[in-house]
Structures are given as structure tokens and as C-alpha cells.
Amino acid sequence: MSAPEFTTYPHERLHEFCVRTFxxxxxxxxxxxxxxxxxxxxxxxxxxxxxxxxxxxxxxMLTLGRINPRCxxxxxxxxxxxxxxxxxxxxxxxxxxxxxxxxxxxxxxAGSGWVSVRNTNHYGIAGWYVLEALKRDLIGWxxxxxxxxxxxxxxxxxxxxxxxxxxxFPGLEEPPIVIDLATCAAAYGKVEIALRHGTPIPEGWxxxxxxxxxxxxxxxxxxxxxxPLGSERERxxxxxxxxxxxxxxxxxxxxxxxxxxxxxxxxxxxEIPARSVGKGIGHFFGALRIDGFIDPLEFKRQIDDxxxxxxxxxxxxxxxxxxxPGDPEREAEVVRRREGIPLVGPVVDDLxxxxxxxxxxxx
Amino acid sequence: MSAPEFTTYPHERLHEFCVRTFxxxxxxxxxxxxxxxxxxxxxxxxxxxxxxxxxxxxxxMLTLGRINPRCxxxxxxxxxxxxxxxxxxxxxxxxxxxxxxxxxxxxxxAGSGWVSVRNTNHYGIAGWYVLEALKRDLIGWxxxxxxxxxxxxxxxxxxxxxxxxxxxFPGLEEPPIVIDLATCAAAYGKVEIALRHGTPIPEGWxxxxxxxxxxxxxxxxxxxxxxPLGSERERxxxxxxxxxxxxxxxxxxxxxxxxxxxxxxxxxxxEIPARSVGKGIGHFFGALRIDGFIDPLEFKRQIDDxxxxxxxxxxxxxxxxxxxPGDPEREAEVVRRREGIPLVGPVVDDLxxxxxxxxxxxx
Numbered sequence: 241m242s243a244p245e246f247t248t249y250p251h252e253r254l255h256e257f258c259v260r261t262f263x264x265x266x267x268x269x270x271x272x273x274x275x276x277x278x279x280x281x282x283x284x285x286x287x288x289x290x291x292x293x294x295x296x297x298x299x300x301m302l303t304l305g306r307i308n309p310r311c312x313x314x315x316x317x318x319x320x321x322x323x324x325x326x327x328x329x330x331x332x333x334x335x336x337x338x339x340x341x342x343x344x345x346x347x348x349x350a351g352s353g354w355v356s357v358r359n360t361n362h363y364g365i366a367g368w369y370v371l372e373a374l375k376r377d378l379i380g381w382x383x384x385x386x387x388x389x390x391x392x393x394x395x396x397x398x399x400x401x402x403x404x405x406x407x408x409f410p411g412l413e414e415p416p417i418v419i420d421l422a423t424c425a426a427a428y429g430k431v432e433i434a435l436r437h438g439t440p441i442p443e444g445w446x447x448x449x450x451x452x453x454x455x456x457x458x459x460x461x462x463x464x465x466x467x468p469l470g471s472e473r474e475r476x477x478x479x480x481x482x483x484x485x486x487x488x489x490x491x492x493x494x495x496x497x498x499x500x501x502x503x504x505x506x507x508x509x510x511e512i513p514a515r516s517v518g519k520g521i522g523h524f525f526g527a528l529r530i531d532g533f534i535d536p537l538e539f540k541r542q543i544d545d546x547x548x549x550x551x552x553x554x555x556x557x558x559x560x561x562x563x564x565p566g567d568p569e570r571e572a573e574v575v576r577r578r579e580g581i582p583l584v585g586p587v588v589d590d591l592x593x594x595x596x597x598x599x600x601x602x603x
Numbered sequence: 604m605s606a607p608e609f610t611t612y613p614h615e616r617l618h619e620f621c622v623r624t625f626x627x628x629x630x631x632x633x634x635x636x637x638x639x640x641x642x643x644x645x646x647x648x649x650x651x652x653x654x655x656x657x658x659x660x661x662x663x664m665l666t667l668g669r670i671n672p673r674c675x676x677x678x679x680x681x682x683x684x685x686x687x688x689x690x691x692x693x694x695x696x697x698x699x700x701x702x703x704x705x706x707x708x709x710x711x712x713a714g715s716g717w718v719s720v721r722n723t724n725h726y727g728i729a730g731w732y733v734l735e736a737l738k739r740d741l742i743g744w745x746x747x748x749x750x751x752x753x754x755x756x757x758x759x760x761x762x763x764x765x766x767x768x769x770x771x772f773p774g775l776e777e778p779p780i781v782i783d784l785a786t787c788a789a790a791y792g793k794v795e796i797a798l799r800h801g802t803p804i805p806e807g808w809x810x811x812x813x814x815x816x817x818x819x820x821x822x823x824x825x826x827x828x829x830x831p832l833g834s835e836r837e838r839x840x841x842x843x844x845x846x847x848x849x850x851x852x853x854x855x856x857x858x859x860x861x862x863x864x865x866x867x868x869x870x871x872x873x874e875i876p877a878r879s880v881g882k883g884i885g886h887f888f889g890a891l892r893i894d895g896f897i898d899p900l901e902f903k904r905q906i907d908d909x910x911x912x913x914x915x916x917x918x919x920x921x922x923x924x925x926x927x928p929g930d931p932e933r934e935a936e937v938v939r940r941r942e943g944i945p946l947v948g949p950v951v952d953d954l955x956x957x958x959x960x961x962x963x964x965x966x
Contacts, residue, residue: 319714321684322895324945337719351682354715356896375840379857392925395916399925421842425833444838451919469832469839470788475807476832478786480839482928483846485913486782489772493905494742494896500912517908533686533719533857542856545880549863550848556814562755562762565845 246582249603254292254581255280257591260600261295265463266309267331275333278364281371283581286572289429290365292583296590297507299597300330304508307331307361321350324495325357329520332363332384335530340369340382340525346525347378352559354526356495359519362386362506366406367420367569373409373527374390374416377536381526382406385491387510388501390424390484396451398465399501402428403487408566409531412540414547418566423484425467425477431457444471490524497522609945617944618643618656620954623963628665629672630694638696638848641727643769644734646944649935652792653728655946659953660870662960669869670694670724676701680881684713687858688720692883695726695747703732703745703888705736710741710890716894717889719858725749725869729769730783730932736890737771737779744889745769750873751864753787753847754828756840759814761828765791766850771929773893774905777910781929786847788830788840794820807834853887860885958961 258276260276263269275298283291301307312329315323323342327335339357346353363369364384373380386401406420426445434441435457448454449463460466469480492499497518504521530536547564555561583591595602620637626632638661646654649922664670674693678686686705690698702720702917707718726732736743749764767785789808797804798820811817812826822831832843845939855862860881867884868875910927946954958965 317894317896319892319895322714322891324896350713351685352715352717354891354895355626361830391918391919392913394919395913395925396919397917399913399916404803405846407849407933409856416850417848419845421839422695422847423842442837446917455849471838471844474805475788475838476784476843478928479786479832480927482782482784483768484834485780485909485928486770489780489906489909493772493902493909494891494893496897499905499909518903528683528685528717528857530857531680532678532682532717533687536861538859539856542862542880543852546848546852546856546862548756550755550762553762554760554814556754556757556759556810559757562758562844563841565841565848 246580246584247588248580250580251280254269254283257600257602258292258295261594261598262301262302262306262309262331264598264600267334268310271331271334274337275331278333278337278368279483280410281368284573284576285365285367285567285569286576287365289427291581292591294362296594298333299594300508301361303597309337317484321346321352322354323356324357327357327360327520329359329363332361332521332523335360335370336363336369336379336384336523337372337467341370342379343525344373344376344378347529348376351532352526354421355472355524356524357525358488358492358495358497360523361498362521363523365420366404367408367418370406370418370420372406374410374418377410377530379410379528379530380408381524383487383491383524385488385497385503385522387497387503387506388513389428389466390468391447391451392481393468393473394441395465396447396449400462400468400481401503403484403491405483405487409543411543411547412537412538414544414568415564416566417543417547417564418569420565420569422506423469423480423487425469425471425480431460431466437460442475444475479594487524492518492522494524495522531594609947610951611943613943614643614647614939617646620719620963620965621655621658624662624957624961625672625694627963630697633696634694637700638694641696641700641731643895644731647939648728648730648932648940650728650932652790654944656950657725659695659957661946662957663871665786666723666960675699676857680707684709684715684726685717688718690723691718692722693724695724695884695886698723699726699732699747699886700735702886703743703764705826706888706890707736707739707741707743709737710892714895715889715891718887719853720886720888721855721858721860723860723884723886725884728783729767730771730781732841732888733769733771733783737773737781740773740893742773742891743771744887744966746850746854746887748851748860748862748866748885750866750869751876752829753831754792754810754814755844755848756831756836757830759812763831763844763847763851764849764866765829766854767849768846772906774906774910775905777899777907778927778933779929780906780927781932783932785926786832786850788832788834788843791829793831794823798824799830804848807838850887855881857887858885861955905931915928916937
């Protein structure tokens with residue numbers, strides 16, 4: 241018998257391990273808990289690539305002193321409804337929630353709140369910030385730039401990150417609509433999986449180092465690039481490129497962070513860009529007070545109607561019909577809260593490695 | 604010799620014809636000029652589908668009394684940085700500019716301004732509103748929902764419009780970055796062109812009335828649908844669907860307009876939806892004051908650097924490298940301001956038909 245592919249852990253236990261790991265580096269307890277929350281919510285919602293699977297990378301960056309464990313994020317400029325936050329080179333998992341809260345507070349005061357953030361690091365799943373807005377009955381937006389991976393349409397090199405956009409709308413009896421999407425054609429993790437399995441990747445995902453379309457995972461990984469959402473000109477690849485650029489400008493140019501190909505690397509294996517054009521990477525948060533536009537009860541009733549109407553769409557052959565954005569993640573969360581979070585072997589090994597170096601017990 | 608395919612007209616002459624056509628139906632002169640501006644800017648920028656080619660449709664809607672020529676758009680709810688505008692069932696070409704100006708005014712006062720609009724009609728190119736924001740040195744956003752044409756991923760019927768997103772960022776020495784994209788895989792007009800030419804459409808553009816992928820233009824037009832940006836699940840078709848839904852909620856649910864499949868038709872040939880869930884269609888405008896985030900001079904210098912950096916991207920084989928969003932439109936405008944606007948035969952025939960019915964001279 242071969243070893244099981246997954247080991248399952250209660251989310252509370254993984255959360256505690258994350259908190260203690262962050263605290264080990266001097267992250268204050270409250271910040272450590274927030275950072276762990278963001279990671280574990282990703283795991284609970286089935287977004288395995290952004291949960292504890294990333295803890296080892298944060299661990300490395302903290303070990304090398306490349307992230308400030310005791311950051312003091314602060315507002316450097318503001319109006320009634322806008323602000324720029326400097327994240328003091330802290331964990332994005334700490335700076336992001338702090339800056340997002342500024343946007344939510346401003347929305348409650350002025351009807352809307354918009355915060356651009358510089359001097360920060362990777363902030364987990366974009367959707368976490370939107371869920372925080374929903375807790376306060378606000379429409380929340382969240383974007384971030386990330387390390388370069390994606391080519392602009394007609395480019396032959398990595399110039400943009402996966403640059404996600406998230407937004408959420410509350411329902412009344414129905415669950416909220418929670419949108420969270422990367423502006424590229426496919427996730428890098430899926431190319432890595434194809435490489436491990438020795439299978440080709442679909443057309444439209446990637447180019448090689450010369451800018452030629454490729455279905456070879458290795459050709460993408462070795463100096464190639466992911467294509468923007470839409471892939472080619474004919475299918476609207478220029479649109480995905482435009483969306484990624486929009487996220488980059490709002491997150492990084494507006495705040496004074498590093499934009500485009502100059503976003504600093506998230507992981508140690510990634511090269512450090514030749515130029516620095518700002519501080520750290522950038523995020524962008526927004527919030528809208530619903531009663532600034534319409535009676536919130538009426539809005540939520542209409543969202544319920546939207547959800548039911550779209551669920552009732554005539555299905556395409558071979559499908560069960562359209563999903564509502566947020567459905568898969570919410571369904572995963574129900575199961576994983578009850579049954580635990582399944583981790584693949586390499587992630588368990590990473591956590592054990594952290595345990596070995598820090599002395600924090602892990603199974 | 605066959606007749607020339609295009610007839611070219613000075614933009615001023617087409618503008619004047621539009622103004623007089625709108626005035627013929629009682630649209631006040633100032634509103635008629637604004638509406639003509641929006642149409643002619645589309646023609647100048649090379650977006651032929653949204654310029655005078657649409658005048659005949661407005662003409663029909665005004666003739667039948669389905670649009671209010673003397674609309675009085677008004678704010679029905681507001682906070683410091685947000686508002687909902689009721690467009691009084693006016694021309695979108697009049698209501699849109701009025702509501703956009705509310706967003707720009709609010710941004711100047713409160714740092715940002717966000718306006719959702721109901722009871723309005725089709726508003727021309729999304730990019731026009733962003734250009735207005737740029738004139739006032741603001742970052743402008745513009746979205747609108749439109750008559751159903753696009754299927755959600757895994758759906759077999761039209762549930763969403765082409766729902767565009769536009770945003771613009773000013774440069775200093777370089778031209779502004781002007782993004783304006785529909786959230787679907789391809790334009791309906793391109794399917795019509797393929798039908799006329801008897802050529803198949805590319806994979807990933809459309810489904811037929813049963814929800815099956817089709818390359819047959821007629822199968823899309825006769826009860827089929829356009830696919831969202833990303834086309835299939837594998838290439839991120841769920842992302843295009845999410846973006847279209849986002850635009851729909853911000854434009855129509857937030858304002859109290861008709862959302863999704865219930866957006867009223869733009870053209871007479873389109874069916875009237877079975878249900879009404881609000882008033883007219885909806886738009887959404889936003890504006891951000893740059894100095895609410897960063898020194899505007901510093902921002903514009905960085906945008907120049909972004910533009911130059913992306914222009915210097917290594918080109919993909921067989922291309923001249925990535926374009927900057929807004930480049931093709933600006934280049935078209937230089938030529939067309941000088942040389943005039945080329946109109947195809949059917950559009951000229953439409954304008955002559957308007958001339959015949961209204962008595963306004965046209966060549």
C-alpha cells in the first residue's frame with residue numbers, strides 16, 4: 241500500500257501553528273492571529289495555493305529579515321474618502337487587513353473609501369478583504385499587484401503579476417456574490433502540476449522564452465510567461481492585459497510601490513528586479529456603503545433575485561448550469577470546517593521543516 | 604468600376620447632423636450637442652460600431668417615444684462621495700455625461716465620487732466618460748450594463764450584456780493610459796461581419812441556442828450567445844462571466860435599474876424582456892482625485908515610466924510588441940480629425956433615411 245496522498249488537519253490546529261510561527265519572529269500576537277486568519281480562510285475555502293502552503297515562504301522571508309515582523313502601517317496622505325497607506329515593509333497579511341479597515345471606516349463616514357498601499361508584501365487571497373467588508377454590510381473591493389509572471393499581449397516576457405480583482409455583494413436570504421479572480425488565463429500552480437504529471441498544458445495558457453505559444457510546462461517555467469485572460473488577440477487577450485495593468489496602476493503607481501516587472505519577488509527562488517521604482521508591492525482596497533445608493537434591504541432582495549435567476553439559467557450540455565461566484569469556496573468551507581483541511585505531502589514536509597527550525601511542535 | 608466601399612465625411616458635418624437630428628425630437632440644444640459629442644468621439648477614435656452608425660437606432664427610439672427627449676436627470680440619494688441618479692428615461696448620451704459630472708464633482712470635493720444610474724439608455728462608448736475625467740486631471744471609471752447577449756459560463760442562454768469597463772490614467776509627457784473593454788470574448792458586430800462574408804467565427808466566441816460551442820455565425824445570431832471573456836472554463840471563462848456580473852450589479856442593482864437578462868432592448872429588433880425588475884438600464888461612474896493618494900506630478904512621471912517600460916517589452920514573434928491601452932484610438936483620432944470619418948454604405952443609407960424623415964439635409 242502506498243502512503244495516503246493527503247493528511248487532514250483541523251483548521252484550528254493549523255491556525256495555531258501559523259500564529260506561533262509568526263510570533264516566533266516577533267510578530268505581535270494580534271497581528272500573528274490576523275495573518276493566520278487570512279491564510280486559514282484560504283485553506284477553508286479550498287484555495288490551497290494561498291493557505292498554509294505559503295507559510296514556508298513567509299518563514300523564509302522572516303528568517304532572512306526581508307519582512308519587518310513589527311511593522312507599523314500608517315496613513316501618509318488622505319482625503320475624506322481616500323488614503324495612501326505605507327505598510328512599513330510588514331507582512332501583507334497584516335498590512336492588508338489594516339489598510340482594508342481604513343477603507344471600510346472611510347466608507348462608513350463618507351459613503352465610500354479607497355486605499356492604495358505601498359511598502360507591503362503578498363497579502364493572501366484577495367477575497368478575504370471582501371469578506372471583511374461583507375461583515376460590515378459594505379460592498380468591498382480588493383486588488384494587489386504581484387511578482388511578474390504574465391506577458392502583456394504581443395509581449396515575449398513577464399511584465400505583470402497575476403494581479404487579482406475581488407468584489408463582494410451581500411444577499412438577504414441567499415449567500416453573497418463573492419468574485420475573486422486573477423487577471424491571467426491560468427494559475428502558475430496548474431502549470432507546475434502539469435509538469436509533475438508530464439502532461440501538456442492547454443493552448444492559450446502560456447508562451448515560451450521567445451514569446452511563442454507553448455503547451456510544454458517546462459517551456460513556460462524556464463523563462464516563459466503566462467498569458468493574460470483572453471489569451472490571444474482574437475479572443476480578447478488585450479482585455480486581460482488591460483485589466484492586469486489597471487490593477488497594477490491602482491495598487492502600485494497610485495501608492496508609490498513597485499509596479500509591473502519591478503514588483504519584488506515573493507519567494508526566494510525568484511530573481512530580484514534590476515530596478516526599484518517604489519517601495520515593496522502595492523494593494524488597492526475599496527468600499528461602498530450600500531445606503532449611499534439604495535435602500536440596503538431592496539438591494540439585498542434584488543441580489544437574491546439575481547442569484548436565483550442565474551441559478552435558473554438553462555444549462556449548457558454536459559454541465560449543471562452556471563455557478564454563482566463564491567459558491568465553490570463556500571461549499572468547500574462547510575466541508576473543511578467539519579472534516580479538516582487536507583494537505584499534500586510536500587506542504588506537510590514544509591510545516592515540519594518550520595517546526596524543526598523554530599521548535600514549535602507540529603504532529 | 605464598383606462603387607467605393609466608404610464615403611468620408613468631415614467630423615464637424617456629422618456632428619452637426621446628429622445635433623439637428625436630436626433637436627428635431629425636442630432634445631434641448633445643449634443636450635443635443637453633448638449627445639453628438641459622445642457619438643462623434645466614438646467615430647473619431649475608430650470605434651465605428653458606437654458612433655453615427657447608431658444614430659438611426661436613437662432616431663427610431665425617439666420616433667416611437669421610447670426615450671424621453673427632454674429628460675431631467677436628478678440625484679435621488681447621496682452621501683459625500685456617492686450618489687444615485689435617475690435618468691428620467693433620457694438618452695444615455697445625455698444622462699451619462701450628466702451623472703458622470705456628478706461623480707467628477709464629488710471626487711473634487713471628497714477625494715472620490717461614485718455614481719450609479721438608473722432609468723437611462725445606451726450611453727455610447729464607455730471610454731468617453733474616462734476622457735472627461737482626464738480633462739479634470741482625475742482617474743475616471745465608467746461601466747454600463749447592456750441588453751442581453753452573453754451567456755454565463757456553463758449557461759446556454761443570453762443572461763448578460765457586453766458590460767464594458769473603462770478607466771483612464773493621465774501621463775505627463777506620454778499620452779494617458781485609456782482602458783475600455785467589453786467583458787465578453789468578441790463583439791457581436793464581428794459575428795455579423797463573418798455572416799456577411801460567409802466565414803466561420805473563431806472557436807471560443809459563441810454558443811448556439813442549445814449552448815453548444817459553434818463557429819457558425821448564424822447559429823450564434825439565431826438564439827445563441829456570445830461567450831464571456833476567457834471563453835471556456837479551462838481558459839478562465841468564469842472570470843469574464845464574473846466581471847460582467849460585477850458590472851451588472853454596480854450599474855443596475857445598485858441603482859435600481861433592470862439587471863441581467865431584464866435590461867431593456869437597445870434596438871427595435873430585440874425582444875422586450877418578460878419581466879421588469881427596475882427602471883431602464885444602468886451605468887456606474889467613478890472618479891479618484893490623484894492628490895488624494897500621491898503627488899500628481901510624481902504619479903504622472905511614473906505613468907510615463909510605465910508607458911515607456913511597456914513599449915520596450917520584448918516583442919512576441921510576428922508582432923511589434925505590446926500596445927498601450929488607448930494608443931490605437933488616439934492614432935485613429937489624429938487621422939480622422941484631418942481626413943474625415945469613413946462610413947460604410949449601409950450607415951450612409953441610414954443617415955439619408957433620417958434626412959428623408961426629418962427634412963434635415965444630408966448630402
